[in-house]
Amino acid sequence: MTDEPALDSARKPVPAGTPDADSAAAPWWTRAVVYQVYPRSFADSDGDGVGDLGGIRAKLGYLAELGVDAVWLSPVYPSPQHDNGYDIRDYQDIDPVFGSLAEFDALLAEAHERGIKIVMDLVVNHTSDEHDWFQESRSSRTNPRRDWYWWRPAAADGGPPNGWRSAFSGPAWTLDGATGEYYLHLFARQQPDLNWENAEVRRAVYAMMNWWLDRGVDGFRMDVINFIAKRVELVDGPRPSVDGGSPMGPQIHDYLQEMHREVFAGRGGEHLTVGEMPGVSVSDAVLFTDPARAEVDMIFQFEHVSLDQGEHKFHALPLSLPALKKSLSRWQDGLADTGWNSLYLNNHDQPRLVSRFGNDSEYRYESATLWALVLHLHRGTPYIYQGEEIGMTNVRFDSIDDYRDIESLNHFREAVQEFDRSPAAVLAGVHTMGRDNARTPMQWDASDNAGFTSGTPWIAANPNFPGINTVADRAGERSIFRFYQRLIALRHESPVVALGAFSMLEPEHEQLYAFTRTLGDETLLVVANASDAPLVGPLPVDVTGGDLVLGNYAGADGSGLRPWEARLYRL
Template identity: 50%
Template sequence: MKHSWWKESVVYQIYPRSFMDSNGDGIGDIQGIITKLDYLKGLGIDTIWLSPVYESPNGDNGYDISNYMKIMDEFGRMDDWDELLHEVHIRDMKLIMDLVVNHTSDEHEWFLQAKTSRENPYRDYYIWRDPKGDGSEPNNWASNFGGSAWEYNEKTKDYYLHLFSKEQPDLNWENEKLREEVYHMMKWWLDKGVDGFRMDVINFISKVDSMPDGEIKPGKNYASGSKFYRNGPKIHDYLKEMNGKVLSHYDVMTVGEMPGVTPDQAKDYTGEERNELNMVFQFEHMGLDNGPNGKWDVQELNLIELKQSLSRWQYTLANSGWNSLYFNNHDQPRSVSRFGNDEKYRVESAKMLATLIHMMKGTPYVYQGEEIGMTNVRFDSIDSYKDIETLQAYSDLKKQGWSEQEVMESLFKKSRDNARTPMQWSDEENAGFTAGKPWLAVNPNYKSINVEAERNNEHSIFNYYKRLIHLRKQNELIVYGDYQLILEDDPEIFSYVRNYQDKKLLVVCNFYDKEPIFKLPKGINFMTKQLLLSNYTVQEQSNIGEFTMQPYEARVYLLN
């Protein structure tokens, strides 16, 4: 397998609004990020993924872009961004940007022009359809944020498509002129020195031209049209063109966010001979705690299903393509609250989850605050939430007859704002994030969960992450070794072996607060063993053939 810098990287995602505020306005900014680069370097991070900092009216926290070549005033100016890139590079780190090109803001100049008349030259930059005979929407697709995916434009007497909010009109990738505009913008950033892109919902950019109705499920007003726009008919043509005209001319990293993508489809996107993308963000494992009625209908995670899912991705992309490894990002609740135990065993379970994901084959992603075990936040009122998806869900669920308590409990478990509360730097007011009033309330547990406390504690989650990242950098086995799941049917232990040349890595993770017995399967032969990492104190000479595990215990052994 070809070796590449992005395969050997550990990526840290920064959500700028919530990371560090330098000027006291309550909003994180670029200068704030610059002050924390040494912290990230000390953690062992190679690559920073910066969530959107472009000019935006901020309806969807920057994923509604009104100018791709300007910085949002709240975050700073282009001079600040240039300084950030310089400071990242002199520390021998890399910076990748969020690329949001499925849609723009409705305040983008292209759309402001497009909606004025059917003859406007920018008209075909977006997707328009005439109403049905009765004046209703062109089809019954639902927006991913609730309601219809179509909005009526009075001036031109027709509808435009928005797979997200009505302030986020979808771009028309059928239009070659639009594609050239996107490629021009990408080259502009790459020529400035950016090291790659995380591409937002990039598998949505090709729609089935006929846009047929979807099937409406009982109790719903609109249908999911996802099978008509996920991994659409021309998606590979567009990505090959993008690669040929832009990406192949630079040494960059690309990761495509792809809801609904399967392992076999991901192979087509990421195989080296395909010349499209380096890796994808898939969500299969992120949907395993969704009940029959979707995200807000929360159910218990089944560990065997998680093992099957992650292993399927490991096996399918073993020799062609590459995996992204993550449990957290700006759209997901905090993993220690979701899959671990954020009270009695917060430290142990956070370390176990990190071990499980970082020791797999692929590029690991750390989301801000994950490395100190930040948790979900319990807001008392819907008024405390800011996230557009959460507010829409609150309204929809109440209309469906959910009680206030049921709705708030679901939001506590699944709201995107769980990931967006300000970074907890210290036990000072507002967690050291801002001298002003934070844009979103700080999690009250910052008094005990913060970077300062973590750095000073040798046994902290932060220092465990440091060791985990260092271990990965020292061992090609962890980066490039083959993956083999063991104990497939064990309902409590997730264990696997990595094989590389004549060495093996044994990873054993207890996913619960019980004390199961681990038994090493026959056929895993070795002469010597070395304990590389554990979240408990373990005797080096302890027998690994069979042992009782502590709650949320994780161990990593090197076998020769």
């Protein structure tokens, strides 16, 4: 490996609106669309009720038909499954519930034959408490791997070393009886945080990453990667309040640059790196995604998917369209000249898009396609979450016992038992914002269990699957799947979609989402009425003489928009 970050032509920044759209400076992912597969819920090939690699292989033709360029796999490593695979027991194997390394290699080869890249989920902020590293670490205070995790004595009052809270409820520290010290876990107690201050930890992680890249994978989505760097002064200082700020420490840039040198430098710039980074700002993102700094290609930020949350995640508020436009526009502007945006409104941690921001009953097709058009015409790399392309909706299970997500279950228990809140009210919050909304089985057809499995699914299918499934949607006159196909093809074919400059119009309008994309002498206009009510009046830009490229209603003129109508014009 080289000592300094490699900056080859595939990683050079392309400022917004650069006329030379065919320049080799534009990385492949500026023209790409990524599809996220949540393997447990995608397709089950052996009838045990859990999705697997064989199921994904069987659906590669579907993904190729959609036209996506890469598939991001949520974790398929061996795991006790306390957090559905984000608690990893072994980084260099496949959990038997999903298959084997041989089956993974077959999936990788078949995907590559179809021109589809495979991106793995990298979870290295924490391991499972069953990982060999942690088992050694907790065995004694003098074990050579003791410092691979964050161990601290109790505070003066006998409690945890500091006041940090776990993202899954409760303190972020658990007392280990064997050695009498606390270990840090920013998530579940079964997910102890690795100590990246230890150079041996970093070397072990880089060796594992190189092992997967040498096997042929095409990159990594990096789970909460900014949390690998801790604010050591808060860990070791006087016990702070729970409002002590983000745990992210300034070492993060050193770690990511070192990771690039040790893992990616010299590999040709063809590997995708996207870092999930809760709590970061636009200015942070400029540093993380500046190609000259060689850290990551893009990040997942959370600002826009936090706007409809009140005092906590499960306290849902109505969406403010001006607030959403302000947020997304700020990220578009902030990364216009340096860096790159990721574009998403759905993933395995978020409620279903059409239920959250649209109308999932009367205008399900219209609102699903509106948000697809709006999102995919922003500047950045779009990510589609499985089922989004057919307008899958939130689920409303009658009992908390029907849910499986550790975050929702812990929240329900804590709210009801410790804070004496109404079970019905707490369940309503889970219905609206819980992560299992995204994790019910993929709805393939109208047969039993939505065609997901011949057995009993690990979580029940959404009861609306007889009407909402891939077969019904693709056969319909108004197909959400076909709309996504056209959006993906546009990004592949149109340099202005991939690289054009972004400009928001009517930022304070309560119904209208409108913006332009410009590259050289070509301008595209998006106008979208994100509401149940008609939008009366002229469009913000004169479209006389322009071409209607794509719309979700039949027919269109230069004035007014029907409920949830979206149009793309070439001016």
